[in-house]
Amino acid sequence: IQQMLVRTHELGVSDFAIVRQFEEEFSHFQADDFKLLRLMHDIASKRGEQKFLLMMQNNTELRPTGGYVGNAGILTIKDGEVPQFYLSDTDYLDDEIDIMNKYSDREIVKPRRLDQREEKDYINPPEPLVRFFPEYKWRFGDANWSPSFSQTAVNSEKLYNITFSQNEEEDVVFDGVIAFNPELVIDWLKILGGVQIQLADGVEFTAESFDDTPQNLYPGDRINGQVITEKTYIVDAIAQQVRDKFTGASFGLLLDMVSTLRHNVQDNNLMFYFNDPQMQAKLTQYGWDSELKPNRYDYLYVVDSNISRLRIDHMVPRLIDYQVEDVNNTYVATLKLSYNFNLDKEKTEGLFNEKIGDYTTYTRVYVPEGSSMINYDGVEDVDTFNELGKSVLGVFITVKPNTEKTVTLTYVLPFIKNEAGYELVMQKQPGNEFAALRVSLPMPENAEQFLPAKPQINETDNIAVWQMIFDEDQTFVMNKK
Structure with a gap:
């Protein structure tokens, strides 16, 4: 009292x-x-x-x-x-x-x-x-x-x-x-x-x-x-x-x-x-200013912008699949963005006066400043620029009704291998309640501390894997004891 x-x-x-x-x-x-x-x-x-x-x-x-x-x-x-x-x-x-x-x-x-x-x-x-x-x-x-x-x-x-x-x-x-x-x-x-x-x-x-x-x-x-x-x-x-x-x-x-x-x-x-x-x-x-978070190490923020002029994002579940590989002590990140435009005609009947068209988003991917693009697939071009203290990859993605589209972006992260551990900050876009998440990170040798706890461990490839519904910001950490 x-x-x-x-x-x-x-x-x-x-x-x-x-x-x-x-x-x-x-x-x-x-x-x-x-x-x-x-x-x-x-x-x-x-x-x-x-x-x-x-x-x-x-x-x-x-x-x-x-x-x-x-x-x-x-x-x-x-x-x-x-x-x-x-x-x-x-x-x-x-x-x-x-x-x-x-x-x-x-x-x-x-x-x-x-x-x-x-x-x-x-x-x-x-x-x-x-x-x-x-x-x-x-x-x-x-x-x-x-x-x-x-x-x-x-x-x-x-x-x-x-x-x-x-x-x-x-x-x-x-x-x-x-x-x-x-x-x-x-x-x-x-x-x-x-x-x-x-x-x-x-x-x-x-x-x-x-x-x-x-x-x-x-x-x-x-x-x-x-x-x-x-x-x-x-x-x-x-x-x-x-x-x-x-x-x-x-x-x-x-x-x-x-x-x-x-x-x-x-x-x-x-x-x-x-x-x-x-x-x-x-x-x-x-911590309530709704800004991009600072990062000491790795960072990822996927920001979708529906420009279809159609209110259909709830019909487009998506998967954010993020993988990092150790290539000669350099970290190479591969991001796969998959969109499944599942058009339910019964639920959409009468909602629109015209035939529902394609789902189109201009998607920006915010990554650590200094990251460099090396390859992409599934889109015609990628915009690269810096803003808000991050490097940005921007792409137009179009998905036809009842189809799935995957866009792959591969880039080099601007830091070298850290033997002590790995840290990744991932921000969730406000309003995006339609995404699942898969994260695969290279484990430091003898890693024993994990956040979130209990990832799937692939000992052959020496990686830790997390899968979850992406409903809040996440920080992934691996450290030696």
Whole structure:
């Protein structure tokens, strides 16, 4: 109890009766839960008004930080209260101005043609998008092209203002960016229970059904016996109901919500960026800045970017097969990326107005800086460049429905054999819940310590092999005792 009192006193919630009443709930808190409470307290206790750009990412159309930004809005916090909060469909913002105005005390400027602001306001789109889409102008929905969330956040703020304001005087000055994937909403619905909206009286949106919930209802759609007569955006209505349930939740339920938030932050299903350097430094201190990790030795980060304009990543399970060989005291890495486009016609019937086409991703592979490409197979060409402190291999990969495609990249790692051991840091892409992993590494002589424990040992080739579902960041270590 005394330890909880000390910690909660720092957070400004040191009421003894509350802490004693919820002693059991607090006892389940992890150290990182208190870190998240501290972060939330720092945000809520700031005087005046703060504005955060909200981005809901759809991971069935994978992008570097989680998925296509299909929904966006503004969260306003004023003296610890939330007077304004909305989401809107980024693809049809002209149709959704009424929703935006509903939760705002000022008129929201309609999206305007891109030629209404001066050319100097534009920012150059990513080169691969220009290469794939001729005459492409960077859309807000594609803002999260960088796997560095701080870069994505800065670009998102700029693109939001270029898209929605007529001139620089009307630009929104943001305090930061908050991005989240559907997994966060699903976890909240598990705790809060289902929600209902006025349009769909009697229909409950639950954790089990949210994945299949469309952003919009279209003329001719039926819901609870009603025939929809005009296109209707429903995500914001669901979000407002979740917000109402959250604000009316019991203290014990709120503690559960904190643990759920912490879990999603650690899994990169919830990402923050602050324009305040001190707040951003705290994120980095906690390891929650969603940046590429530093590496002392080997490193691998596979980042898929679905540019098919189709939300089908859940139909494309993939295997990341990484092998390292000792070739004359030099380490040669072979990475095989296999994509199996398993098109289930029954599940996709009615989801698209046109025939589902190929699955295409521009995939970047981040490896230790100084690595050198020596061979590739399965693609026409490989882009090689450096960014974010890593060497990068970039490839366009196209997979036809009901086929499998494997791309092989072979490169020399920039360090020589280490007799003492081996270490590999592998990052999981936010939102990519569709990958399995196979890692094969050369064992140092007399290796006895392994992380993760108990790999398969091939004594003939002197290698250790791990196989697993790739659902979190992994660090592979082999050492002598």
